[in-house]
Amino acid sequence: MGGATAIGFSRHIPGAFITVTAKHQETLKRYSEAGMSATLDNAEAVRDADVVVMAVKPWLLKDVLTPLLGLLSGKTLVSLAAGIPAESLREWLEGTGVNGIYTVIPNLAIEIGESMTFINEVSGTEETLKIVTGLFEAVGKAMVVEERQLWAGMMVASCGTAFALRYVRAATEGGVELGLYPNQALEAALQTVKGAAALSEARGTHPEQEIDRVTTPGGITIRGLNAMEEAGFSNAVIQGLKIHR
Numbered sequence: 001m002g003g004a005t006a007i008g009f010s011r012h013i014p015g016a017f018i019t020v021t022a023k024h025q026e027t028l029k030r031y032s033e034a035g036m037s038a039t040l041d042n043a044e045a046v047r048d049a050d051v052v053v054m055a056v057k058p059w060l061l062k063d064v065l066t067p068l069l070g071l072l073s074g075k076t077l078v079s080l081a082a083g084i085p086a087e088s089l090r091e092w093l094e095g096t097g098v099n100g101i102y103t104v105i106p107n108l109a110i111e112i113g114e115s116m117t118f119i120n121e122v123s124g125t126e127e128t129l130k131i132v133t134g135l136f137e138a139v140g141k142a143m144v145v146e147e148r149q150l151w152a153g154m155m156v157a158s159c160g161t162a163f164a165l166r167y168v169r170a171a172t173e174g175g176v177e178l179g180l181y182p183n184q185a186l187e188a189a190l191q192t193v194k195g196a197a198a199l200s201e202a203r204g205t206h207p208e209q210e211i212d213r214v215t216t217p218g219g220i221t222i223r224g225l226n227a228m229e230e231a232g233f234s235n236a237v238i239q240g241l242k243i244h245r
């Protein structure tokens with residue numbers, strides 16, 4: 001996720017100076033080849049940064065952060081670690097002089113500037129919030145939410161990337177069964193999902209309004225939808241979103 005974020009920022013924020021760190025030299029190659037500064041030394045990267053984005057696994061965050069605490073004064077810290085409570089971040093960073101602390105949940109489409117990103121302000125000022133929202137608005141849509149809403153945001157938008165692509169896979173398989181070649185079916189499924197989302201967004205409509213426009217009474221679309229619902233389509237999606245933490 002950190003890699004996708006760095007690539008997204010480098011492609012979509014002109015003039016951004018980005019330093020990427022990792023645990024292994026091998027990981028850094030991709031970023032230095034893309035023109036970013038890259039180092040294995042976290043402290044070196046943090047020293048000159050205005051905004052520090054932490055993108056390690058949640059259970060590593062405290063250990064990776066601890067040696068950097070003395071370097072965070074006046075900087076803004078963004079944590080991508082899902083599930084770390086604001087209270088823990090506040091406690092770990094107390095007394096460091098950090099300007100702002102944010103939990104941010106982007107999704108993988110950040111790499112191509114199409115993320116749906118949720119931002120929770122743990123602490124900060126009007127200015128730091130503006131900086132953080134500005135960064136993530138440059139790589140898609142960004143929504144500032146309360147901490148209690150982060151989980152829902154992650155399920156709908158981060159895990160949602162996988163859920164949406166599973167629909168695309170199913171539609172592709174169905175298309176092949178009906179006679180399309182796999183590449184034709186995949187292209188058609190992807191473009192249809194893209195077009196449907198763009199249509200609903202551009203017209204500002206509820207999805208059901210667009211569905212009504214294509215469901216001729218007694219026609220095949222409504223029969224297809226009803227067959228999908230009989231097999232549990234909407235319920236399966238909602239159940240998938242509501243899995244326990």
Ligand SMILES: NC(=O)c1ccc[n+]([C@@H]2O[C@H](COP(=O)([O-])OP(=O)(O)OC[C@H]3O[C@@H](n4cnc5c(N)ncnc54)[C@H](OP(=O)(O)O)[C@@H]3O)[C@@H](O)[C@H]2O)c1
Binds near residue numbers: 083104
């Ligand atoms: N997947 C999503 O859709 C998503 C969405 C939102 C948020 N997140 C959050 O993003 C975070 C990263 O998840 P991920 O799946 O991308 O993890 P990941 O693939 O394991 O990547 C973690 C990266 O951290 C680096 N790293 C590990 N220890 C380090 C250290 N001591 N110093 C510097 N770098 C270090 C690793 O470097 P090496 O490659 O060299 O080992 C690796 O590149 C998690 O906290 C997750 O909750 C994920």
